[in-house]
Amino acid sequence: MPKRFVSIWFRHLLTDRLTIRRQELKGKAFVFAEPQRGRKVITAATATAEKYGILPGMTLADAKVIAPDLQVFDATPGRNEKLLKGLAEWCLRYTPLVAVDLPDGLLLDVTGCTHLKGGERAFLKDLVERLATLGYDVRPGMADTIGCAWGVARSAKKGLIVAPGKHRDTLIPLPPSALRLPLDLLMKLHNLGLYTVGSFIHMPKAVIRRRFNKDMVLRLYQALGQEEEFLIPMQEPMPYSERLACLEPVRTRTAIEMALTTLLETLCKRLYQEGKGLRNAVLTYYRIDGKIGTVSIGTNHPTHRCNHLFKLFSLKLDTVAPGLGIELFVLETLATEPVTDMQADLWAAKPGPDSEEVAELLDRVAGRIGVEGIQRFLPAEHFWPERSAEPTGNIAKKPVNEWRTDKPRPIQLLEPPETIEAMALTPDYPPKQFNYKGTRHVIVHTDGPERIEREWWLDQGEHRDYYTVEDEDGRRYWVFRSGHYDPDKPQHWYLHGFFA
């Protein structure tokens, strides 16, 4: 497909912006000025000021002579770049490839985008009208090359859309300033009487390089499409992303769901064909009042199942605030992975915990309660009870070592252990009875002690002597004494768990 580019020239970028902010300045002559070499130089002027002959580059003193009531504002360096970045983001609704063209323009790669607005003419008309509604005075140019579009936007009197293949003919009557050349070179060309591009376009390459410089060759041949030029997009386009522009702004949940379904169907079809699955996705919606909102989801395993992804999004659709209406939806994938073979599960009678259905269930649960609430436990090589099971968020992770079964462990563990008042007869004996939450438990059967030492390389403190005890009613507890027996100190007994 032949490339098509649009260059947008903001004729009064900074002053337009101020007029939008302060409506009372509309139609007034005012300028931005900044100090340069001990005098104030105008950097931007309004259309009205330009009518008086006040142009950027003049000193402020000269301008004051022409128009004594001229309003002057201080220029902020880098302001135009910031503004252009915002406008480039706004232009993403027309094409995903937008670049900032300093100091006063934007570049759009509109290859294959214009038919969405009903042709190139309608596309440019829509773009210009909407920017004009915002308050910007712009001139666009559309051509096969970036250089030609740039020149047309800034220099052509009419015919802002250059038909495919006609960029050479279009450039011939334009002045040399249409070629993005530095000022000193333009002066030189003017002095030599080369007032149009056509007067030197036929010169051989070597002659231009020798008489002027190689920059001029580059710019000329870029405009003619004989030299490669790349547009560096402001935002890297996502490899898997889908866009859906609405004819009318939508507000209802049903409409949003329909938009989402359409986007997901297209995206999933593409993912399926390429054998990829989605791990993270973001739905971005552009509201007509310029606000942008996002909804993001994540999955446990790569998937391209439309229904499942829709369910995950629908759990979060409540957070979408459509305001006055949404005009554009963009669905982007942040992470994709190759889909693994799913046939293997068919052989099992019932799929395991890492099967697709379970993974989808866990995605839904994670969407509701958060990922951190879902965990599995793998055996860890620690004797210390609190550390012998290691939590993991990974559903498919297999244990490396075995679970220990040689020692009794309670089915419910209290964390942290609770203090009890226990009575033991002799230093190393198990408790005879203990009080827990106001109830006295007389112990009938006991087992132990099982001494568990602190893992000194992880934390400091006393070791524990664990006893399994059973009271008169058959209730079984796991209690421990902290530290050695010392007749001078009170003993610390704790309840740490309940046996089944």
Place this chain on the structure above:
Amino acid sequence: MEAEKETIIARLRQDILAWEGFKPPQPGAAGSFGLGLLESAFPNGVFPTGAIHEFISECPEESSACSGVISGLLKNLLAQGGACLWVSYTRRIYPPALKLFGIDPDRIVFVDVPRQQDVLWVAEEALKCDGVAAVICETASLTFMESRRLQLAVEQSHVTGFILRKNAKKITATACIARWKVTPVLSRLRTGMPGVGYPRWQIELLKVRNGTPGSWTVEWRHHQFRPVTREKQPEKLRRYA
């Protein structure tokens, strides 16, 4: 004449059970749960899978006894594959102990729900999922409506659900297939032997749909439920220490 009547009534009863979804055990189907006499309380003498079981507990000791019984039942359920979800609001289950009941703790997915209201939502979602073998849901209260929702979810997917009611203040009517109450019972040791015996419980089936409620003493020994049928003469307890 009488005998003929009996057989007709028995056959009619079987028909009614079949209509209600209780099928007689298929040869070669899931094995017995090893509950012994207790299984006779259920219709057709089979532990009903694909249904909701409610476990009542009033204190942590009872809820851990319930957890033990559930873990014992899970061993058979998980033997046929499938995932298991343990949904709770305040989880105290200690995974390494589950290995003592014959389950691989790493096969169980623990879902710790930050809000109590979400416990039943998660449980219902899980019960609707075909790839899940069993769901354990710890909750304090369960209304009739909520239990009906869970039961309806299960009828489609044939997942077995266990509702463990902690600190159950009062028992309300529910649509669960069975209501269990498990209390720990003093373990027995051979005369003169020190230590603590095998875990032993008094399992009461307070309510069984189309079955006969009752009470049994069961012990967990060698990775199996062992019904304690013949109670020996209570020997004089020799207290250790």
